[in-house]
Amino acid sequence: MAIGVPAGSHLHVITPGDHFSPSTGSALPSVVHGLAAATPPGAPRSVVAVARGTYPDRYPSADVVEYDPVPQQRADRYRDAAAARLGLPRTGARRPLAAALADQARWPASVVLGHNLPQLVPLVDADRHAAVLYAHNELLRTYSPREAARVLDPAGAVVCVSGYVAERTADRLPPRLRDRVRVVHNGVDTALFRPGDADRVAGEPLRVVFVGRTVPDKGPDVLVDALLRLRRPDVVATVVGTPHFAPGAPLTRYERELRAAARPLGDAVRWLPFRPRDEVAALMRAADVVVVPSRWAEPFALTVLEGMASGAAVVAARTGGIPEAAGDAGVLVPPGSPDALAAALEGLADDRALLATTRERCLRHAQAHDWRAARRTLDVVLGDLGLTSVRPAGMPAA
CATH class of the missing domain: 3.40.50.2000 (Glycogen Phosphorylase B;)
Structure with missing residues (x-):
């Protein structure tokens, strides 16, 4: 059962099987942790969807929604590649992502950020939540422009960690979607990564x-x-x-x-x-x-x-x-x-x-360029695109 998801929160979905844990220090969850830890005072606490059974020690910066994982089959990649050529959905990639969103009908209206997960976007209930693709890498190299448009059309924004990634992402999108591509550079945890106290000694290597x-x-x-x-x-x-x-x-x-x-x-x-x-x-x-x-x-x-x-x-x-x-x-x-x-x-x-x-x-x-600066930029980007406040389910658009 979903634990308290605050209305209007950032709800992060990471790759099924990845770990929102300091035990691994893997890059993508570290970015999520940094953004969550920099939540401004008074803003809703961030939430991360995490597959049940991953590392039990979690970053303290966000609440966790656990879901039952659905393993991908080795053949899914080949089936998905064939489906994409035929203009069909990549059902193999979507199956575990649907599990991550299984409780979304019970979540309050949120901004759902899919990290490196383009196939998550069409699965988000757009009447309740706003979907954002958060691109940490070049994600669309195997997508035709037509498929990229079809999959990402529901996205309110495509956030990229650098201009380098943004340029290559925009190249794969039709002009009408390129306006949604934004850059939010990563930050750094200046409490953890900080200078030492000892001065250099002359003659040291x-x-x-x-x-x-x-x-x-x-x-x-x-x-x-x-x-x-x-x-x-x-x-x-x-x-x-x-x-x-x-x-x-x-x-x-x-x-x-x-x-x-x-x-x-x-x-x-x-x-x-x-x-x-x-x-x-x-x-x-x-x-x-x-x-x-x-x-x-x-x-x-x-x-x-x-x-x-x-x-x-x-x-x-x-x-x-x-x-x-x-x-x-x-x-x-x-x-x-x-x-x-x-x-x-x-x-x-x-x-x-x-x-x-x-x-x-x-x-x-x-x-x-700490995580507070990155979070401020993210909030400005989402605000410019009208994604900071999401209308509750059933409420008509203004």
């Missing part, structure tokens, strides 16, 4: 930290190659992450090759598996530089702002939405270029005044 999935797209090998080019004892690095969220998982072939390549660096590189978010925050507080050397076009990259909020200088790849996250505060380098990354690190190691001013600039940028 430059402490570099990478946090992320240890997969080629995230580019930890670019960092290792940069360090091999530098071969400087006064530059040390910590690589934090695993391919997924299992710290005890055996090393993948890529990880074994990465560690073998770094062997000549000896103790200058430290390897840590996946860590809970509070431990990640502590590691970032101890860093001089946080690197985000992604090869792929990151839609936004939360790590950029998290590193900045921790008081570190951020060196990141100029790709996807990363430049939007970094603003004019971070140091941007071409993606996949160990030479450029090495040059950026060398500049910061050689010029400690430059390091200090870059850290200060990054910190100011992050503090101006």
Whole structure:
């Protein structure tokens, strides 16, 4: 049974099976947590629909509506692809989403935000609720413009985490729907990610930290190659992450090759598996530089702002939405270029005044782009589109 859903609340629906839990720290629920935690005083408390049986520890920022999960079948993807070509609904994707909305007739009028869930939009009862697609990635690459129009026509808004994602989303929509595309940049938790108290000691090495999935797209090998080019004892690095969220998982072939390549660096590189978010925050507080050397076009990259909020200088790849996250505060380098990354690190190691001013600039940028700023932008966007107040079921439109 649904627990108290306040009228007019933001009701977030995340991917069935994903976890609204600090135990994983996965990006999408972290965004939902950030937005919910930044609910303005006096506004209704946010609610998140979560499949029953996921992690029992939940973020404290929102109430939870549990629903009985409906597993997707492996063949659903192929059936959905065939249905889309024939102009039919993607029933395989909709089946578990319908379960998430099973109680929507009992929810008070709400703004229902489907995170990375375009197929949720047509399932929302438009007479009672307002549907919003919240796009954290490029979601419509497998959609024809006709299908995208049919599925998203009921959406009151399509919110994208960066201009990069918004541009690619709008390209897949007919002109009449492009006006509903808006950008709400992600924020950062400045209470969790904050500078350390200890001052730098003269002569200490430059402490570099990478946090992320240890997969080629995230580019930890670019960092290792940069360090091999530098071969400087006064530059040390910590690589934090695993391919997924299992710290005890055996090393993948890529990880074994990465560690073998770094062997000549000896103790200058430290390897840590996946860590809970509070431990990640502590590691970032101890860093001089946080690197985000992604090869792929990151839609936004939360790590950029998290590193900045921790008081570190951020060196990141100029790709996807990363430049939007970094603003004019971070140091941007071409993606996949160990030479450029090495040059950026060398500049910061050689010029400690430059390091200090870059850290200060990054910190100011992050503090101006916390989750309160993101939530204010979201509320303005929804207000501009007339979605902040939803008429109760049965009430005629004005």
